[in-house]
Amino acid sequence: MTHQEAKSIARHLGLTLRKVRSGDYRVNFREGKESTAYYTDTLEDAVRAAIEMARGESQTSSCQLA
Numbered sequence: 001m002t003h004q005e006a007k008s009i010a011r012h013l014g015l016t017l018r019k020v021r022s023g024d025y026r027v028n029f030r031e032g033k034e035s036t037a038y039y040t041d042t043l044e045d046a047v048r049a050a051i052e053m054a055r056g057e058s059q060t061s062s063c064q065l066a
Helices: 003-012 043-065
Strands: 013-020 025-029 038-040
Touching: 003 013, 003 025, 003 043, 013 043, 038 043
Parallel strands: none
Antiparallel strands: 013 025, 025 038
8 A cells, every 4th residue: 555545545534644754654633633643653554543543533423413
């Protein structure tokens, strides 16, 4: 998987994914605070984290609607 493909997946899920100066990948919600950011050194883990974060967000949203 390329970095561009991973960024596209994250963007589709409502998150951001970028490579920081240290070489790690940072995943976060759009306009999310630093406390919600996830850092990892592998692109695959970053995508997995984005999927899990999106799942958690959708579960929280559906709970708030109930």
